[in-house]
Amino acid sequence: MRVLIIGAGVAGLSVAKSLRALNEEVDITIVGREGVLPYFRPALTKVLSPNFKPGLVRAIEKEEFFTDNGIEFVRDKDIVSVDYQKKCAVDEAGSSYVFDVLVFANGADCFVPPIKGSDCDSVYTIRELSDVEKLCSLLDGGKKSVTVIGGGVLGLEAAEGFRKFGCEVSVVELFPSLLGRQLDSDGSVLVKSLFEDNGISIYTDSKTKEIVNGTVVLESGEILNSDITVISAGVKTRTALAESIGVEIGRGIKVNEFLQTNVEGVFAVGDCAEVNGLGIGLWKVAMDQGSTAGENIAKFINGESDFSSFCFGTYCFTTNLFRTPIFSLGVVSGEYEDASALSEEDIKKKDAAFKKVVTDKGYEKFFYTNGKLTGVVLFGKIAKATKIKLD
Ligand SMILES: Cc1cc2nc3c(=O)[nH]c(=O)nc-3n(C[C@H](O)[C@H](O)[C@H](O)COP(=O)(O)OP(=O)(O)OC[C@H]3O[C@@H](n4cnc5c(N)ncnc54)[C@H](O)[C@@H]3O)c2cc1C
Numbered sequence: 569m570r571v572l573i574i575g576a577g578v579a580g581l582s583v584a585k586s587l588r589a590l591n592e593e594v595d596i597t598i599v600g601r602e603g604v605l606p607y608f609r610p611a612l613t614k615v616l617s618p619n620f621k622p623g624l625v626r627a628i629e630k631e632e633f634f635t636d637n638g639i640e641f642v643r644d645k646d647i648v649s650v651d652y653q654k655k656c657a658v659d660e661a662g663s664s665y666v667f668d669v670l671v672f673a674n675g676a677d678c679f680v681p682p683i684k685g686s687d688c689d690s691v692y693t694i695r696e697l698s699d700v701e702k703l704c705s706l707l708d709g710g711k712k713s714v715t716v717i718g719g720g721v722l723g724l725e726a727a728e729g730f731r732k733f734g735c736e737v738s739v740v741e742l743f744p745s746l747l748g749r750q751l752d753s754d755g756s757v758l759v760k761s762l763f764e765d766n767g768i769s770i771y772t773d774s775k776t777k778e779i780v781n782g783t784v785v786l787e788s789g790e791i792l793n794s795d796i797t798v799i800s801a802g803v804k805t806r807t808a809l810a811e812s813i814g815v816e817i818g819r820g821i822k823v824n825e826f827l828q829t830n831v832e833g834v835f836a837v838g839d840c841a842e843v844n845g846l847g848i849g850l851w852k853v854a855m856d857q858g859s860t861a862g863e864n865i866a867k868f869i870n871g872e873s874d875f876s877s878f879c880f881g882t883y884c885f886t887t888n889l890f891r892t893p894i895f896s897l898g899v900v901s902g903e904y905e906d907a908s909a910l911s912e913e914d915i916k917k918k919d920a921a922f923k924k925v926v927t928d929k930g931y932e933k934f935f936y937t938n939g940k941l942t943g944v945v946l947f948g949k950i951a952k953a954t955k956i957k958l959d
Contacts, residue, residue, distance in 0.1 A: 576600025
């Protein structure tokens with residue numbers, strides 16, 4: 569039996585690990601198009617600085633892991649086609665990889681909105697280590713202007729990194745607030761001031777009209793200097809290879825709770841997958857899906873059918889912006905009454921209320937719905953985060 573995993577990110581690696589733990593015999597091959605060992609991708613926007621070196625981005629497993637566990641890891645090879653009838657995938661150099669079971673773990677590309685000029689030379693995205701290497705080498709040459717289109721967490725982390733190079737940095741966000749999905753309104757306002765205090769210009773509620781080499785033009789008519797423009801506007805799942813062999817595609821590669829596609833013996837995990845209609849591009853989701861798929865592939869190979877289900881959990885958000893740690897969990901925006909002056913007992917009598925405590929570094933906010941703790945924001949000090957459990 570040969571299991572071929574396309575994509576050497578955390579999802580693909582997790583499939584290989586959990587499958588190998590249950591089956592010592594099966595041939596496992598992971599093919600990845602990056603030239604490096606699978607690594608901690610979330611670090612990419614956090615290591616942008618003049619001190620960058622590739623070693624700052626930690627490999628998930630050392631080279632020996634693959635030899636010790638009999639997992640064939642093929643790097644620097646891009647799978648360009650799959651023939652399901654012949655049970656074979658082919659890379660760009662024409663080498664083929666045969667399989668009995670196929671796993672798509674090929675992640676996502678950065679989404680580039682249809683902005684006029686988004687195809688010009690000065691426009692970049694950040695998804696792979698080589699993107700960070702490229703940007704750092706461009707910025708090493710001296711002071712430049714950089715515009716980040718997208719004020720989500722990755723865009724903001726990147727903007728902080730560009731500032732460390734001494735660049736003139738602007739962030740353009742379509743929505744009226746920063747981190748609107750992860751933070752309450754107090755948090756969004758504080759993040760904006762934090763960035764402005766650190767010399768970054770923030771344009772919220774702003775749409776980009778056009779990118780020209782050297783400038784970004786906003787719908788408002790403002791013109792921003794922009795030697796380099798980085799688009800950070802979400803992701804687009806990689807589905808073309810799966811689609812070519814008849815796998816059903818939605819916003820991602822469609823799989824059931826067992827991570828199986830509609831095609832026999834073909835699974836999908838991580839950022840490329842849409843599980844029962846839902847796709848969440850987070851590290852832990854990709855890792856957990858990979859582990860569950862690995863277990864199910866072991867059962868599939870043994871002819872068993874009592875597959876394990878993958879269920880989405882509640883995922884926390886953490887970041888650290890300009891040395892300010894930020895954490896949130898659950899639902900933290902919407903119509904909540906300020907009940908900070910009430911006792912915990914009285915807050916629990918309210919339908920939707922929050923309690924805010926100002927700390928020396930920021931604040932803590934606890935959101936209650938029908939007496940239950942349903943959301944938390946910790947801003948500035950997050951040591952409590954490990955102890956927090958929603959009701
Ligand atoms: C800059 C950045 C910061 C992030 N920060 C966070 C964070 O703070 N917290 C969090 O939870 N998540 C974060 N994420 C998201 C998280 O990294 C992803 O959810 C996770 O990496 C998904 O893992 P994956 O294995 O599914 O896909 P990926 O990590 O994208 O791995 C897929 C791999 O497949 C390879 N590949 C693609 N096509 C082919 C092909 N045809 N042939 C061979 N190989 C191929 C790709 O090169 C890639 O190496 C961040 C992502 C980025 C880009």
